[in-house]
Amino acid sequence: MKPGDKEKTVRAALFLSALSAALILLFIVFFLFKEALPFLSHGDLVGFLTGTVWKPTANVYGAGIFIAGSILTTAGALFIAVPLGVACAVFLSEVAPKKAVNILRPAIELLAGIPSIVYGLFALIVIVGLVQQDLGKLLTGDSLPTGKGILAAALILGVMILPIVISISQDAICAVPRSFREASYALGSTKWQTIQKVILPGAMPGIAAGVILGVGRAIGETMAVVLVLGNVGMIPSNILGIDSRGETLTSAIMLDMSYVPVGSMHYAALFTLGLTLFFMAFALSMASEYLLAKRRRQSKC
Amino acid sequence: MKINGKVKGAYLVVLLITTLLYAGCTGSNPGTQKQTLTVAGSTTVQPIAAKAAEAYMKINPGVTVSVAGGGSGTGIKMASEGSADIGASSRDLTADEIAAGNLKVYEIADDGIAIVVHPGNTLSDLTKQQIKDIFSGKITNYKELGGPDKQIVVVIREEGSGTRTSFEDMIMDKGKTNNTQNAEQQPSNGAVKATVGSNPNAIGYISAGYLDGTVKGLKIGGIEPTRETIKSGTYPISRKLYMLTKGEASGNAKAFIDYVLSDAGQKIVEDEGFVKLR
Numbered sequence: 001m002k003p004g005d006k007e008k009t010v011r012a013a014l015f016l017s018a019l020s021a022a023l024i025l026l027f028i029v030f031f032l033f034k035e036a037l038p039f040l041s042h043g044d045l046v047g048f049l050t051g052t053v054w055k056p057t058a059n060v061y062g063a064g065i066f067i068a069g070s071i072l073t074t075a076g077a078l079f080i081a082v083p084l085g086v087a088c089a090v091f092l093s094e095v096a097p098k099k100a101v102n103i104l105r106p107a108i109e110l111l112a113g114i115p116s117i118v119y120g121l122f123a124l125i126v127i128v129g130l131v132q133q134d135l136g137k138l139l140t141g142d143s144l145p146t147g148k149g150i151l152a153a154a155l156i157l158g159v160m161i162l163p164i165v166i167s168i169s170q171d172a173i174c175a176v177p178r179s180f181r182e183a184s185y186a187l188g189s190t191k192w193q194t195i196q197k198v199i200l201p202g203a204m205p206g207i208a209a210g211v212i213l214g215v216g217r218a219i220g221e222t223m224a225v226v227l228v229l230g231n232v233g234m235i236p237s238n239i240l241g242i243d244s245r246g247e248t249l250t251s252a253i254m255l256d257m258s259y260v261p262v263g264s265m266h267y268a269a270l271f272t273l274g275l276t277l278f279f280m281a282f283a284l285s286m287a288s289e290y291l292l293a294k295r296r297r298q299s300k301c
Numbered sequence: 302m303k304i305n306g307k308v309k310g311a312y313l314v315v316l317l318i319t320t321l322l323y324a325g326c327t328g329s330n331p332g333t334q335k336q337t338l339t340v341a342g343s344t345t346v347q348p349i350a351a352k353a354a355e356a357y358m359k360i361n362p363g364v365t366v367s368v369a370g371g372g373s374g375t376g377i378k379m380a381s382e383g384s385a386d387i388g389a390s391s392r393d394l395t396a397d398e399i400a401a402g403n404l405k406v407y408e409i410a411d412d413g414i415a416i417v418v419h420p421g422n423t424l425s426d427l428t429k430q431q432i433k434d435i436f437s438g439k440i441t442n443y444k445e446l447g448g449p450d451k452q453i454v455v456v457i458r459e460e461g462s463g464t465r466t467s468f469e470d471m472i473m474d475k476g477k478t479n480n481t482q483n484a485e486q487q488p489s490n491g492a493v494k495a496t497v498g499s500n501p502n503a504i505g506y507i508s509a510g511y512l513d514g515t516v517k518g519l520k521i522g523g524i525e526p527t528r529e530t531i532k533s534g535t536y537p538i539s540r541k542l543y544m545l546t547k548g549e550a551s552g553n554a555k556a557f558i559d560y561v562l563s564d565a566g567q568k569i570v571e572d573e574g575f576v577k578l579r
Contacts, residue, residue, distance in 0.1 A: 258488060
């Protein structure tokens with residue numbers, strides 16, 4: 001074997017490995033479509049996307065409740081994770097002494113490594129009780145009928161996406177050129193003014209990309225949500241109490257998958273739910289990719 | 302090149318060892334390979350099947366019995382497809398289901414469906430009509446039942462559940478009365494029990510075999526869900542539990558069902574809180 005041949009073999013092997021990822025994606029999309037096809041071709045798609053009654057036994061498939069449930073819980077999670085995550089990233093990269101960073105960074109990375117079912121159990125045992133008893137007494141003077149719902153789900157999802165938001169925001173902040181900071185200080189700005197007027201605007205595309213990746217994780221999250229969102233076939237219409245419960249695309253798939261007859265219309269409808277979720281996640285990841293590419297053009301970090 | 306040679310040598314040694322290990326595994330026990338039997342479906346039947354499997358495997362060490370949940374719908378589906386040797390159902394099968402899957406149905410126990418609330422709930426007795434009104438969303442507050450001014454949190458099972466189908470057959474006019482939109486869905490008897498046991502405002506239904514101190518089983522029209530009332534039929538919501546096989550049961554599946562139907566098996570049924578056949 002000549003050295004040149006070996007070079008070629010390695011190149012081919014590496015190319016095949018790289019190709020396999022794209023092929024797997026293609027296969028998944030193909031099978032999602034294939035299984036969803038009976039529903040896509042016969043079902044009423046507008047009714048599917050906007051309907052609010054999901055009753056497979058009566059052949060009524062309105063996934064609007066699940067789409068709304070997914071969007072609302074994710075929005076709630078962002079409401080918690082974005083301010084906290086960005087503040088934490090600013091602190092880590094601009095303010096914190098090296099010692100603090102050395103402790104905080106591994107802690108945040110560990111947070112990302114906790115399995116979602118563990119988050120879910122924690123939420124079910126701790127957060128649901130806190131919301132029902134303590135928060136209820138604090139706000140209404142009495143415990144709430146239930147602690148499950150969008151608040152508990154948003155709280156736990158917020159914590160789950162925090163590591164993504166922090167680490168990508170931190171990268172974005174560190175990518176803001178040193179010369180910008182120096183220019184700002186040279187003009188007599190304080191540290192806070194520099195962060196607010198120079199660093200955050202400069203890092204914004206990167207931070208936005210991190211947030212969008214977080215959205216992708218939150219919208220696809222299943223276990224934690226199934227445990228605490230309450231699994232009620234309604235659109236959440238309140239932050240607390242009985243009307244705050246709902247169901248997401250992921251929890252609907254999980255709850256129905258255990259009993260759906262293979263090959264039935266219901267089965268195809270579940271795959272259509274999966275397809276909907278796939279397209280939502282796909283759009284999000286494209287958006288984040290676009291923003292990150294924009295940042296890469298601007299600077300090198 | 303010298304390093305490469307060493308690496309290759311190491312690979313060869315590892316390969317050799319693994320091959321030998323595999324050969325050792327298959328070579329040491331020819332003919333004593335374990336037979337497996339899978340039971341899947343109803344989460345109501347699951348504790349009976351699991352305990353029976355444990356005892357059965359002690360008597361027949363050559364057989365591994367694995368027991369899974371999934372709900373009665375899953376049990377019927379898996380038995381029809383042949384992906385489980387035995388399916389479990391906590392509801393009556395329709396004639397169509399039996400014909401489509403060529404299923405043979407074995408009755409293994411009687412069971413009641415208990416209406417359960419949190420142990421701290423003051424409620425103790427409901428009529429069938431009240432239960433229907435609660436689960437259909439007509440009654441939404443405990444004060445309408447003489448309790449405190451608290452909203453009722455209704456907990457139901459998923460659509461494929463045999464317990465849900467049986468409950469709807471007996472209480473919700475064979476499913477013609479809809480569940481309240483407000484009902485929280487849980488995918489197993491255990492999950493309903495845990496939800497009701499942790500929320501003072503919740504009400505749900507579970508197999509009577511699952512009753513324990515963590516939830517309170519309500520009387521219906523003054524009748525408590527006990528073995529005697531379920532057996533005699535005076536407790537108004539009771540049903541039968543089944544195991545299913547594709548065609549006539551044979552081999553291990555037959556032996557296992559025979560075991561469940563034997564005195565020892567029926568003792569397990571009773572120990573698990575269900576009602577034995579004889």
